[in-house]
Amino acid sequence: MTMNPTSDGHRPLAYKNEEFLDSPQARSLRILSEYLEPLSHFHKERVRDTIVFFGSARLKPEGPLGGYYEDARILARNITAWTMKLPGPNHRFVICSGGGPGIMEAANRGANEAGGKTVGLNIGLPFEQRPNPFITPELSFEFHYFFMRKFWFAYLAKALVVFPGGFGTLDEMSELLTLAQTKKLQKKITIILYGSTYWKEVINFDALVKYGTIAPSDLELFSYADSPDEALEILQTSLTRHHLQVEAPPSEREVEPDIAKSTI
Numbered sequence: 001m002t003m004n005p006t007s008d009g010h011r012p013l014a015y016k017n018e019e020f021l022d023s024p025q026a027r028s029l030r031i032l033s034e035y036l037e038p039l040s041h042f043h044k045e046r047v048r049d050t051i052v053f054f055g056s057a058r059l060k061p062e063g064p065l066g067g068y069y070e071d072a073r074i075l076a077r078n079i080t081a082w083t084m085k086l087p088g089p090n091h092r093f094v095i096c097s098g099g100g101p102g103i104m105e106a107a108n109r110g111a112n113e114a115g116g117k118t119v120g121l122n123i124g125l126p127f128e129q130r131p132n133p134f135i136t137p138e139l140s141f142e143f144h145y146f147f148m149r150k151f152w153f154a155y156l157a158k159a160l161v162v163f164p165g166g167f168g169t170l171d172e173m174s175e176l177l178t179l180a181q182t183k184k185l186q187k188k189i190t191i192i193l194y195g196s197t198y199w200k201e202v203i204n205f206d207a208l209v210k211y212g213t214i215a216p217s218d219l220e221l222f223s224y225a226d227s228p229d230e231a232l233e234i235l236q237t238s239l240t241r242h243h244l245q246v247e248a249p250p251s252e253r254e255v256e257p258d259i260a261k262s263t264i
Contacts, residue, residue, distance in 0.1 A: 055103025
């Protein structure tokens with residue numbers, strides 16, 4: 001490709017040449033940027049790990065499934081209130097969402113109301129999805145590549161709460177279940193399907209076992225919950241057992257995101 005010279009006749013530095021950076025030849029640099037730029041913010045904001053909320057962007061508080069919006073808001077608020085009392089210099093189990101409306105907004109909103117930091121991993125779409133106003137500004141990201149957005153969903157996650165949703169929610173949930181099933185995550189990740197009636201109607205996991213496409217033990221990869229209190233109890237029990245009781249005291253650990261325990 002041709003690099004246009006500057007007004008004094010010199011070509012711009014390659015890393016400042018927007019025409020080059022937007023070109024197919026620089027795709028690898030753009031991908032790398034979507035790894036390194038969020039990483040630098042997580043380090044700076046002392047975010048060690050996350051709890052990811054998935055769910056429909058179309059779900060409104062006043063709609064037919066509106067109760068799930070309020071449940072997500074309450075659960076995120078209660079989780080954040082609990083995690084803010086944990087000792088140590090890092091922010092633990094920070095609420096993370098896809099950054100948009102619906103369940104994503106509810107999760108960020110609840111964490112914000114509790115006074116905690118909260119992450120939004122947005123995606124650039126032809127039909128614009130703007131970040132919701134409850135995300136911590138320093139932790140609001142927009143991705144071009146879906147696979148890099150998914151990477152960050154998985155990389156810091158110690159737990160996943162999946163509310164009713166459509167294609168995107170099913171895709172993201174399946175990815176995390178597959179990573180857990182194939183042991184590509186060298187950590188325990190707690191997965192909760194919130195709204196048992198919805199999920200048991202939408203996905204017949206027992207049929208997958210019946211036809212031999214998953215093992216019976218794969219049903220142990222996740223739990224169901226139908227109230228914020230029930231989900232909170234599952235999360236507190238699992239996170240304490242697998243990620244708090246087994247760790248060194250905060251003074252003996254480096255202050256950095258918990259990114260070394262994943263093989264993805």
